[in-house]
Amino acid sequence: MSHTVGIRQVQKQKTRQALLDAALGLLEDQSLSSLGLREVTRAVGVAPTAFYRHFRSTADLGVALVEEALGSLHPMIGTTVSGSGGSEDRIVRAVDLIAGHVRAQPAHVRFIARERHGGVQPVREAIREQLDRFAEEVRDALAEQPESEGWTREDLLMLAGLYVDQMLMTASQFLETLDAPAERREQVARLATRRMRLIAIGRGHWLD
Amino acid sequence: MSHTVGIRQVQKQKTRQALLDAALGLLEDQSLSSLGLREVTRAVGVAPTAFYRHFRSTADLGVALVEEALGSLHPMIGTTVSGSGGSEDRIVRAVDLIAGHVRAQPAHVRFIARERHGGVQPVREAIREQLDRFAEEVRDALAEQPESEGWTREDLLMLAGLYVDQMLMTASQFLETLDAPAERREQVARLATRRMRLIAIGRGHWLD
DNA sequence: CCATGCAGTTAACAACTGTTCTCTGTAATT
DNA sequence: AATTACAGAGAACAGTTGTTAACTGCATGG
Known part of the structure; x- marks a missing residue:
């Protein structure tokens, strides 16, 4: 029943988690409404456009962080x-x-x-x-x-x-x-x- | 004792208050850490550089708002x-x-x-x-x-x-x-x- | 009445932003 | 083995940001 967790999906989750972690770090001295998506991707070491593969916006990422x-x-x-x-x-x-x-x-x-x-x-x-x-x-x-x-x-x-x-x-x-x-x-x-x-x-x- | 409140000072206070009011309005759907000084001056209808005559930064303006x-x-x-x-x-x-x-x-x-x-x-x-x-x-x-x-x-x-x-x-x-x-x-x-x-x-x- | 102070303007700067489109490599599917 | 799907890269865009410098006009104090 459970999908085979291919290398691909694992890597994607890893990047997603890296984005969440980096965002959480950056949010220690600023608010979410001033968090830029480039800022987050830069902290992870990934291209800005990669952000869109995981979240629609930083607000979207924020909701994931709440969860x-x-x-x-x-x-x-x-x-x-x-x-x-x-x-x-x-x-x-x-x-x-x-x-x-x-x-x-x-x-x-x-x-x-x-x-x-x-x-x-x-x-x-x-x-x-x-x-x-x-x-x-x-x-x-x-x-x-x-x-x-x-x-x-x-x-x-x-x-x-x-x-x-x-x-x-x-x-x-x-x-x-x-x-x-x-x-x-x-x-x-x-x-x-x-x-x-x-x-x-x-x-x-x-x-x- | 009290200084004569010249036309000059009155106008300055008026602009300062306009900046505070505009900022307060803009802060209804964002946080202070994402408030830009140009955003505020634009809302007031004044040049960006005029901001510096009243506040060192938006954080400084925030402290004034607390007061x-x-x-x-x-x-x-x-x-x-x-x-x-x-x-x-x-x-x-x-x-x-x-x-x-x-x-x-x-x-x-x-x-x-x-x-x-x-x-x-x-x-x-x-x-x-x-x-x-x-x-x-x-x-x-x-x-x-x-x-x-x-x-x-x-x-x-x-x-x-x-x-x-x-x-x-x-x-x-x-x-x-x-x-x-x-x-x-x-x-x-x-x-x-x-x-x-x-x-x-x-x-x-x-x-x- | 004239010289000074200063609130606000104008112009320019390098740096940054979100978003689009095109492309690449490779894991997954057939 | 051939094809497809898709995570991420790269480049370019128009627009934004904070800050600096030199300026203008006018109320103020001598």
Whole structure:
């Protein structure tokens, strides 16, 4: 059934990935709307016209980057929210997870934070779609917790959205501490933890 | 003491403001890092070189835009947070205030949301400075409320930061409903109100 | 009233952009 | 073995960019 992955297709995917990687690198100190396709091909060492074999435009490439940055993150959501331990444990674990991901994929995180409200509409929409999916997944995970008894589905989605936004905020703050002393990073972690804790407390008394 | 505002200086300020206005308009569907100075001068109807009489670069213009967009907003902070009425009243009033401001100054709001994590470092820093000032002002206003008794100054700043981020989120969401049916806008308002309410509840039980 | 300062203009520069068309080599198909 | 498909190269295009220099006209201060 599966197509034989010929040498040809492999090489094409390799070039495509090189374009994505180069673009991600160039986007560390500029926005997508100022990224030129020649700039990208030059960084890869390939003719400008080769770009068109893979993407219609840089906006198109941006949408592909959204998929790469967020697509593989969905499995982590459920396991984090539904993890064992009390509320406090889960919060600490979530913050650690975010810190780890920012360390592992800083360019991805920067790209998402930057382009979420950026100047390229299709990319903004792709990000919004993914984040909406995240929120729904968080809601479903929350719904299975005993603390969610009596909650409406709508209120749970509200809470989930709050968590998702909070996670992105935290990730963005970690990003700014990447080449700062470790104590600064610890400070961000503590602050994020307390924010999450306050939200969790609000959740606990929502139905009062 | 005050310098006589000669015809000359008035005209200069007028051109400068025209450049700022034109840039703000152009930034509705692109990011600052892709804004060209010729683009701006063309929109104003002035020679490209005239730009240099007012700004060193488009990044410099961006910093000026931050001042214009956020500088005049500080007085509103205190009066909103310290306003009369109960917690619920203040929340509704805050959301209404945000909705009104987004309607009145959509381009300013879009610019701030976009460039907060944008590709131009000096502009990011200018926005962070202003938002940090906002957070401090909110903290000071919160500190004078009876609900804040027993809170550490640090925790109050944490809460203030949460509120500020929440306001920006809300503003950005209102922005997306600008040319949508009124019911969509009402929905965003309700959602934002409930988010704020949950945070307020968390605040109320923080010291438990 | 005259000399200076300076906002804005004009012209030119090298460098860059996205896009088109034509071509080449080679993997894949028949 | 012959043919086709197609990733990438090369060259050329009209148009754009930021920046420099020398200029012009006029409000300003002496």
